Amino acid sequence: MTSTTEGTRSAPALLAVLMPAMLATVIASDMVNLVLPAIGAEFGASEAELAWVVTGFLLMFSVGIPFYGRVSDRVSLRRLFVFALLTYAAGSLVCALAPDLLALVAGRIVMGVGAAAIPVLSIIAVTRLMPENRRGTGIGVLSAASGVGTAAGPAVGGGIGQLLGWPALFWLMFAVALVLLPSALRVLPGEPPAGEARFDLPGGVLLGLGAGLALFGITQAQVAGLAAPSSWGSLVVAVVAVALFGWRTVRVAHPFVPPALFANRVYRNAVALAFLAMVVNLGGLVFVPLLVVDVNGLTPGAGALVMIPAGIAVAVVSPLIGRLADRIGTRPLVLAGLAVIGLFSLFLSTFTGGASVVPAGVGIFGLSVGFIFVLTPLISAAAGALPAGQVGAGLGILQGAQFLGAGTGPALFGVLVTARQQGGGGAVNPLYGGSEGAAYSDVFLTMAVVVVPALAVACRMRPREAGHARYTTRV
Template identity: 45%
Template structure:
C-alpha cells in the first residue's frame, strides 16, 4: 500500500476500488426507479379497467407513490451521514422489490396502492443515497462524469418508461412490469452491499453502529421537513384536480408552511439537529438548490405543455408527439455525462449559466414564434431546451456536492434531491393550471413578440421562460471552480 493510499479512510479506499461497480449499481438502480414511475403512467387505464375503479380512485396509484417518495428522500439523505450507506441502499432496493411483488399480486386496488407506497418507501432511497454515494466515494473535482451518468439515467428512464410500459403490457399484461422490477431490484442488492461505501465508525464524530445512528437521528426535525415536502406536493396535485382555491389544496400549503417553520425552529434549538443551521447559510448550496428546483419546474412543465400543444393545436398523433420529443431525450442522455465532466474541468457556474441562457431562449422562442406554428418550430425549441437542460443538470448537482462538507453531504444532497423532485412536481401542475386560466380568459398573448396563433400556450411557455431567468439569477451564486481543497467561490 502506498503512503497516499494509507492516508485514506477505509471507506475512501473501498470507494476507489469499486468505483465502476458502484456506478453500474447506482445508475441501474436510478434507471429502474425512474422506469417504475414512468411506465405506471401508461398502464393506469388498464389498472382502472381491471379493478373497475374510478379515475379518482386509480389516481392514488400515482399520487400515493409520489407523496411517500417526496417524504423519503431527505430522511434517507440524513441516514447516509449516520449509518452504512451500502446497507441502507440495499434496504431500499429490498423494499422496492417487496413493494413491486405486492403490486404484481395485488387482488384489489387498495392493496395495489399499499404496494406502491411500499415501493416508494424503498425507491426514495435511490436518488438520495445514489448521489451521496458518488459524493462520498469520489473526491471533489472527480465527480462530474459520475453525476452526469446518474443524471443521464434519469433522462433515459423517462424516455424508455412509457415505451416499455406499453410494449410489456401489450405482450404480458401490466402485472409483468412489477415482476420485472422485482427481478432487477433483487439482482442489484449484492452489488450494492459490495460496492457502495459504508461509514467509518467513529470517524469525524459519526456514530458507530445502527443503534448509535438511531440515537443521533433527529426524528422531529426529519419528519417535519419530510412531511412539509409531502404536504406541499399534495397541495399541488390536489390543486390541479379540484382547484388551488379548494380547502384541501390551500390547507395543505398552510400545513406545509407550519411544518417548515417548526423545522427551522427545531434545527436551531436541538442539541443534535437533523441538519445544522449552517447549511442554510451556505450560499453556494442554496444557489444550487434553488437553481435545481426552478430548472426542473421549467423542464418538466414544458414536457406537459408540449404534448398538449402538439395534440390540440397541431393535431399530431401520439407517435408524432413522441418523434418530436425523442431527439431531446437523446441529447440529455448523451450530453449529461459530458457536461458533468466539463464542470470538473472548467467549473460548474459557466456551464450552468450558458445552459440556462440556451434554455431560456428556447422557451421564449416557443412562446413567441412556435405556439400555434409549425410542429418543426416546436421541435427546434425543444431540442434547444434539452441542450440547455443537459448543460445545467449534472453541473448543478456537482456544484451542490462540492459546496457540502463530507459530514453533511448525505443530508445536503438529500435536501437538494428533494427540491429537485418537488420542482418536477410543481412545474406540470402550475403550468397546466396557468394554461387553463389563460384559455378561459381568452385574452391576447402577454409576449410582446408573439407571432403565432395560440396565445394561451404562448403565455404558458412565457411563464417557464421567467422561471429559467430566475434560475439564471440564482446560478450566479454557484462556485466558479471545484477541485480538491478548493473551498472558494
C-alpha cells in the same frame, strides 16, 4: 485520513450498479401515466381515484429523499441501498399482483419508499467513493440515467403496457431490483461513515410532512382547484410544519438539517437553482407531450416518441458535462445552461402552434440539454463544498428541492393551462401565430420567466465557487 475508499473500488463497477438503479426508479415515476385509462377500466376507478397511483408514489418519494440523505451520515451505503432495492421490489410485486386499486396504490406507496433512496444514495456514493477529479464525470453519468429515464418513462410505460398489459411494467421493475441486489452487496461499502451520530428525528418528520403536504396541496389545486379544502388545507398545514421544523432547527442540539449548510453560499445557491431549473424542466417534459397530443392530434404513444431525441441527447451530453465541470467549474456552465433553457422556452412559446410536431421536438431537445448544463455541475459543486459529515444531509435536501420543483412546476402550469383554456383568448406571446394551443404557449412563456430569477442567482455565484472544497475528503 480520507473518508472514501477510492483505491479499493472500481468506478465502472460502481456506476454499473448505480446507473440502472437510477434509470429504473426514474422510469417508475412516469411509466404508469399512459396506462392509467386501462387501469381505470379494469378496476372501475374514477380519474380522481386513479391519480393516487401517481400521487402515492410521489408523496413517498418527496418525504423519503431528505431522510435517506440524513440517515446515510450514520448508516452504511450498502445497508441502505439493499433496503431500498428490497422495498422497491416488494412494492413492485404488490403492484404486479394487485387485485384492486387499493392494493395497487399501496404497492406504489411501498415502491416510492424504496425508490426515494436511489437518487440521493447514488449521488452520495459517487461523492464518497470516486476520486475528486472524477466526481463530476460520475455525477454526469447518473444525470444521463436520470434524464433518459425521465424522457423514456412514458414511452416505456405506453409501449410495454400496450403490448403486455400494465402488470408487466411492475414485473419488469421487480426483476431489475432483484438483479441489482448481488452487485450492490459486492460494490457498496458496508462500513458506516464517520459522521455525526445523532440527529433530530421529530425535525425530520416535520420536514417530510411539510414537503409531502406541499406537493399534495399543489397537486390537489390542479385537480380540484385551489379553493378545495384538500388543496388549501394541505398547503396551510405544510407551512405550519415547515415553520415548526425551522423552530426546532435553531433550538435542538443535533438538528435534522445543520444550519451550517445554508451558511455555505455555494450550497445555498445550488439548492435555489436546482429547484427553479427543475420547475422549468419538468414543465417541458410534461407539457410538450400534452401539446402534441392535444394540439397536433398524436396518440399518447406517438407523443411520447417526440421525447426520445431529447433523452438520447441527455445520455450523450451528461458525462461530457461532468468532465467539463471538473475542468472549468460550475458558473460558466450554469449560466450557459440557463440561457439555453430560457431561449428554448421562448422558442416553444412562439413556434409550437402549427401542424408540425418538429418545433416541439426541437424545443424539448434544447430544454433538456440546457438543463443538464445546469444540474450536473450544480450537484458536483454542492457535494464538493460540503464537509464529509454533512454530505448526506446536504445532498438529501438538495435532491428534495429538485423533486419539489419537479412536483411544483407541472402542477402550477397545469392550473395555468386549465384557467387559460376555460377563459379563452389568444396567447400572451405576440409572436405566437398558432390557431390552437394558446394556453400551452403561455405555459412555455411562463417557464422562460422563471429562468430570470435563476439567472440572477447564478450571476451571484463567484468564479471561485466553481471548484470543489478540498476538505470534503477529510473527517
